[in-house]
Amino acid sequence: MGLDFSVLPPYAELLGVGLWWTIVLTVSAGIVSFVMGILFAVTVLYAPAVIAYPVRFFIWLFMGTPLLLQLFLIYYGLVQIGIDLPALVAGIVGLGLHFAVYNGDIIRAGIAAVDPGQTEGARSIGFGRWQALRYVVIPQAVRNTTPAVGNMMIALLKESSLVSVIGIAELVHASQLAISETYRPFEFYIAAAALYYLANLILEAGLNMIEKRVEASR
Amino acid sequence: MDIELMQRVLPFFMEAAVVTIEVSALSLVLGLAMAALAASAKLSGFVPIRWLGNAYVSLFRGTPCLIQLFLLYFGGPQVGVNLEPFAAGVIGLGLNIGAYMAESVRGAVLAVDRGQAEAARTIGFSRSQTMRYVLLPQAARLMIRPLGVNTIALIKGSALISAISVIEITYTAQRFISSTYKPFEIFAIAAVLYMVIIYVVARAVDFLDRRFAIA
């Protein structure tokens, strides 16, 4: 059975929809991972021990285990304690939390690296502890960690393929559907890979632009 | 916590852990070999070779590992490559991590002070001699940590081969989660196994880092 890429065009729309969901997943989980990452960083650094320690345990657990296992836990596991998340939500939560843990670590280091004089400058004007963090320290930490967090977003785009295993109709899942009808795995996985590659290039270009703008505003 | 259940499934998990370790170790070897090849290709003076190195790294880093595995395992037979799940897993993971490791190696070589290469060239060393006698020995130390990070990512990434039905830790966990309805107990076992393996690797990396620091 040779290769025949003419099997692809009839499925262009299916793959297109799959790609669309991959983008939706990546963007939503990206936002979740960024916001939660900041939250994790602030919690680990400033929250009282009763909150900080459980969060640190969670971070430690999520850093040490595979994303796929975490997705199984969230999707098949939570149902059994009565939390029935739709697959799409489970996918976004799983991906979002997984990358939040890494973003949190990056941003925590970024916060620690901001000159203490910055906090003093803010406090001397009358900013409260939280206001100094919100207006002065966190924005600088986020700017300084843009490249590292950007790398996480690039990883997130590719790792979003894993949620196909819990049945979300993203690009990999769409390819599998097409394959089940055509029995042409090679052609369709090549097509999916090409689409990921393209999306990856676009994301990288976008992140480069953001980095340049951040760099210019300093 | 259902301790009785945990004791019952533990033997299955121990077998699965051996598979995870085997796959990881074999892909690590393949990955390091690919990384060495690709990094030297990328740093080569010969343009087509450099281009080949760039293409390998860019394609394997630019697409999901899961797709690479599927392509190899499900798509392979279409082009005459018939692999067992285990072999497909090792080759797929190895090729994938090799691309990341190549960047770690290249980054370490480039991080060696520029003056070092210039000094070597003024003595009369060739490009490859400079690499071999001056840059690589210094870069070796710088690449231990990044390669360690890659290795730990590889171990966690090995969970993906459950999708091509290799019976490793995550495959076993998934099977027991759906058959026992005790997700947290099962997750706990799998998590502990991964963490132990990763802990051992992290200590080994620390050890190597210290060894090379003295040298």
Add this chain to the structure above:
Amino acid sequence: MRPSGSMVEVRGARKSYGNFEVLKGIDLSVERGQIVAIIGPSGSGKSTLLRSINHLETLNAGEIWLDGVQVNQPLKGRAFERHINGVRQQMGMVFQHFNLFPHMTVRDNITKGPIVLKGMGRDEADALAAQLLAKVGLADKIDSYPSRLSGGQKQRVAIARALAMKPKVMLFDEATSALDPELVDEVNAVMKQLAAEHMTMIIVTHEMRFASEVADRVLFMDGGAVVEEGQPSTLFTAPTHERTRAFLKKYLNA
């Protein structure tokens, strides 16, 4: 227990780091509109004193008062936090290393405080920023980022940022020490202008000439205590203590 009618009042201030006592019971009172310069060798506790007035350092003993309100009140937790943020809004502090916010334009550096803390409207805050920048001679830098400014320009923006909160007193901690010599004068000129407007100021400085020009009163600190104080004319020309003489000799010759 309001001690007096002065703007800033420090009473029996003590501060230790571990076993090392940095402030050994300082008393200081600064009247409204008065300008006090603090001089003294490195490590004598000048910065610690100034930072304690702003409560960036917590005293082990003693009291700080600002315009009849105790700064270091024995409040706890949130209540103290609210109190100190209010008090700090009434004190401007200028640091040796500027501490401008690098991620904000000059305009935002100046307006962030009034907008967030005082609920000032954007337009009013912008007008205030423009007015203050004109005053420190940097009207054209309003949209620049701090990284594009020279040290002297940065310090003048830092002064404008502090003034935007309409403080009752300005605290300067070696505001010109980090500057290249040719940039010192532009910052000193701004401080002199504030002096002419009768701003209450406490100025820690290593520049004896500047201190003698602007200050109404000079304090000489050494080893965590005020050794001697007086009008610049007397303290600089006829110091009574041996330590003051030795210090001045070194500095005036330098």
